[in-house]
Amino acid sequence: MNRPVTIVMIEDDPGHAKLIERNIRRAGVTNELIHFADYASSKSYFETLKKLPAGATPTLVLLDLNLPDASGTEILEYLKNHGHLKLIPVIVLTTADDEAEVKRCYDLGCNVYITKPVDPDQFAMAIRQLGLFFSVIKVPDPVNA
Amino acid sequence: MLVAAAAAILIFLTAFSFWLTERVLGDAQREDQLNKFSTELTEFMETLRTAESSQRGYLIAGSPEFLDPYNQASPQLVPLAQELATKAPSKSAAQAAAAIIEPLSEKLEEMRQTINLMKVGQKESAVERLKDGFGRKLTAEIESRVREIQDDGRSAIQAEEAKTRLLEKIKAGIDAIGAALILTFSFLSLALLLRSNAATEEAQQALAKANFELEATVAQRTAALTRANQEIQRFAYIVSHDLRSPLVNIMGFTAELENLRDELFKGAEGQSIPAHFRSDFDESIGFIRSSIGRMDRLITAILSISREGSRPLSTEHVDTQALVQGLFDGIEHQIRAKGVTVEAGLLPSIVTDRMALEQIFANLIENAIKFLKPEGGGKVTVTGKVSGNEVIYTVSDNGRGIDPKDHQRIFELFRRAGPQDVPGEGMGLAFVSALVRRLGGTIAVESELGRGSIFKLTLTRSMAHRDRREP
Numbered sequence: 001m002n003r004p005v006t007i008v009m010i011e012d013d014p015g016h017a018k019l020i021e022r023n024i025r026r027a028g029v030t031n032e033l034i035h036f037a038d039y040a041s042s043k044s045y046f047e048t049l050k051k052l053p054a055g056a057t058p059t060l061v062l063l064d065l066n067l068p069d070a071s072g073t074e075i076l077e078y079l080k081n082h083g084h085l086k087l088i089p090v091i092v093l094t095t096a097d098d099e100a101e102v103k104r105c106y107d108l109g110c111n112v113y114i115t116k117p118v119d120p121d122q123f124a125m126a127i128r129q130l131g132l133f134f135s136v137i138k139v140p141d142p143v144n145a
Numbered sequence: 146m147l148v149a150a151a152a153a154i155l156i157f158l159t160a161f162s163f164w165l166t167e168r169v170l171g172d173a174q175r176e177d178q179l180n181k182f183s184t185e186l187t188e189f190m191e192t193l194r195t196a197e198s199s200q201r202g203y204l205i206a207g208s209p210e211f212l213d214p215y216n217q218a219s220p221q222l223v224p225l226a227q228e229l230a231t232k233a234p235s236k237s238a239a240q241a242a243a244a245i246i247e248p249l250s251e252k253l254e255e256m257r258q259t260i261n262l263m264k265v266g267q268k269e270s271a272v273e274r275l276k277d278g279f280g281r282k283l284t285a286e287i288e289s290r291v292r293e294i295q296d297d298g299r300s301a302i303q304a305e306e307a308k309t310r311l312l313e314k315i316k317a318g319i320d321a322i323g324a325a326l327i328l329t330f331s332f333l334s335l336a337l338l339l340r341s342n343a344a345t346e347e348a349q350q351a352l353a354k355a356n357f358e359l360e361a362t363v364a365q366r367t368a369a370l371t372r373a374n375q376e377i378q379r380f381a382y383i384v385s386h387d388l389r390s391p392l393v394n395i396m397g398f399t400a401e402l403e404n405l406r407d408e409l410f411k412g413a414e415g416q417s418i419p420a421h422f423r424s425d426f427d428e429s430i431g432f433i434r435s436s437i438g439r440m441d442r443l444i445t446a447i448l449s450i451s452r453e454g455s456r457p458l459s460t461e462h463v464d465t466q467a468l469v470q471g472l473f474d475g476i477e478h479q480i481r482a483k484g485v486t487v488e489a490g491l492l493p494s495i496v497t498d499r500m501a502l503e504q505i506f507a508n509l510i511e512n513a514i515k516f517l518k519p520e521g522g523g524k525v526t527v528t529g530k531v532s533g534n535e536v537i538y539t540v541s542d543n544g545r546g547i548d549p550k551d552h553q554r555i556f557e558l559f560r561r562a563g564p565q566d567v568p569g570e571g572m573g574l575a576f577v578s579a580l581v582r583r584l585g586g587t588i589a590v591e592s593e594l595g596r597g598s599i600f601k602l603t604l605t606r607s608m609a610h611r612d613r614r615e616p
Contacts, residue, residue: 013393015391015393015394015397016390016394016397019398022401066390095386095390098452116393
C-alpha cells in the first residue's frame with residue numbers, strides 16, 4: 001500500500017539545495033527528489049498533482065522561506081488551501097529563526113520548522129536527522145484522512 | 146517717556162501760573178499804593194487851595210474869621226509835602242514831590258506876607274501883592290508838579306497793567322499749548338497703547354500659528370523618522386537574512402571539503418606530497434571556519450538589535466532591587482570563580498519595560514565582571530537614587546577602565562576598546578544604548594584607564610503607560 005515518497009524541494013539557492021541533497025543522501029534516504037528554484041515552477045507541479053487522485057503520489061515538501069518570486073508562506077498557504085494538497089507534510093527550512101515567522105508557519109500548517117545553521121556539523125546533523133525523519137515518516141493515508 | 150514729558154509740562158504750567166498769580170497780586174498792591182498816593186496828592190492840593198481861598202477871603206472881607214481855615218491848613222502843608230516826597234512810589238515821583246517844597250515855601254511866605262500886611266492895615270499893598278499874580282503863578286507851578294506826579298503814577302499803573310495783561314495772555318496761550326500738548330500726549334499714549342496691544346495680539350497669533358506649524362512639522366519629522374527607522378530595521382533584517390544564506394553555503398561546502406580531506410590525502414599516499422600540505426590544509430580550513438563563526442555572530446547581533454527595536458514595549462512596575470539580585474544569582478558561579486565582590490545598594494523601583502531593563506543591567510554587569518583586572522580583588526557595585534522625575538542607576542567597577550577617547554566609541558556597534566584579550570563582538574553596549582534610547586533614557590560613562598568605570602543610567606521614573614512601539 002505504501003508507495004515511495006517523493007521529496008519536493010523548493011530552494012532558490014543552488015548551494016543550499018546541493019548541501020541538503022547530499023546530506024539527505026548521506027543519511028541513507030534514496031527517495032526521488034525533485035528540485036524547484038522558485039514558486040512559479042513548483043506551483044505548476046502542484047497543479048498537476050492536484051488533479052491526480054489523493055495519495056497517487058505520496059509527497060513531502062522541503063520549503064525554503066526566502067524565494068525570489070514569493071514568500072515561502074505563500075506556497076504554504078496555497079498547499080494548505082487546495083484540496084488534498086493540504087495533506088502533504090511541509091518542512092520549512094530557513095536561514096533566520098524569526099519568532100513571528102516561525103509562528104506564522106506553524107499557524108499555516110507547517111509540520112516542522114528547521115533553521116539552517118551555519119555550523120556545518122550542526123547543519124549536517126539537522127539534515128541527517130531530517131533524513132531519518134523521512135525514512136520513518138508515514139505519509140497520511142488519503143483514504144482515512 | 147511720554148508720560149514723563151506730560152508731567153514736566155504740567156509742572157511747568159503750574160509753576161508759571163503760580164508765579165503769574167503772585168505777580169498779579171503784586172501789581173494790584175502797587176496799584177493800590179499808587180492810588181493812595183494819588184489821593185494824598187489830591188488832599189495836599191485841596192489843603193493848599195483851602196489855605197489860598199481863606200487868604201483871599203480875608204483880604205477881600207477883612208474880617209479875621211475868614212482866616213480860620215488858613216490858620217488850620219497852612220502849617221500842615223510842608224509836612225504833607227515832605228511826606229509825599231518820602232511816600233512817592235517811584236524815584237521820579239519822589240523828585241517831583243521834593244521839587245514841590247521850594248515853590249510851596251515861597252507860596253506860604255507870600256500868603257503870610259499879604260496876611261501880615263492886611264493885619265497891619267495896609268490893605269492896599271496886600272491886594273496889590275495879590276494882584277501881581279506871583280502867588281497864582283506859584284500855585285500853578287505846584288499844581289503842575291502834582292499833576293506831573295499823578296500822570297507819572299497813572300502811566301506806571303497803566304504800564305504795569307499792560308504788562309500783567311500781556312502775561313495773562315501769554316499764560317492763556319501757554320495754558321492752551323500745554324493743554325493741547327497734554328491732550329496730544331494722552332492721545333499719543335493711547336494710540337501707542339492700542340498699537341502695542343495690537344502688536345501683542347498679532348505676536349500672540351503669530352506664536353500660536355508658529356506653534357501649530359511646529360507641531361505639524363514635528364509630526365511630519367516624526368513620521369519621517371519612523372519611516373526611516375522602519376526602513377533601517379527592514380534593511381537590517383533583509384541584510385542579515387541574505388548574508389546568512391551564502392554563509393550557510395561557505396560553511397556547508399567547507400565541511401564537504403573537510404570530509405574529502407582524508408580521502409584526498411589517502412588517495413595521494415605514496416605519491417610525493419609534501420608533508421606540510423596536510424597542515425596547511427587544516428590551517429586554511431580552520432581560518433575559514435573561525436571567520437564564518439565570527440561573521441555569523443555579527444549577523445546574529447544585527448538581527449537581534451533589529452528585532453529588539455521592533456519588539457513592543459510594555460510598562461510594568463519593576464522591583465529593580467530584586468531584578469539585579471536575580472541577575473547576580475544567575476551568574477553566581479562566574480562571580481565565585483573569579484572571586485568578585487558584588488554589591489547592590491538600595492535600588493528604587495521603576496515603571497518601565499521589564500525585559501529591556503533586565504537586558505540593560507545584564508549587559509552592564511556582565512561587562513563590569515568581564516573587564517575586571519586579572520589580578521583579582523574585583524568589585525562590582527550597583528546603586529540607585531530618585532532624582533525628581535527620574536531614577537539614576539549606576540553600575541561601577543574597579544576594573545581596567547576605559548580611555549576617555551573611547552567613551553563615545555564603546556557605544557557603537559562592533560566597536561571595542563582596550564586590549565582585545567576578552568572574547569566579545571562589541572555588541573553589548575550598542576545593544577544597551579539602543580535599549581536605553583527606546584526606554585526614553587540616557588546612558589553615560591565615567592572612566593579612566595586603570596581606575597574602573599561607572600556607567601550612569603538615567604530613566605524616567607514612570608514610562609508613559611502606552612505601547613511605545615517604534616516600528
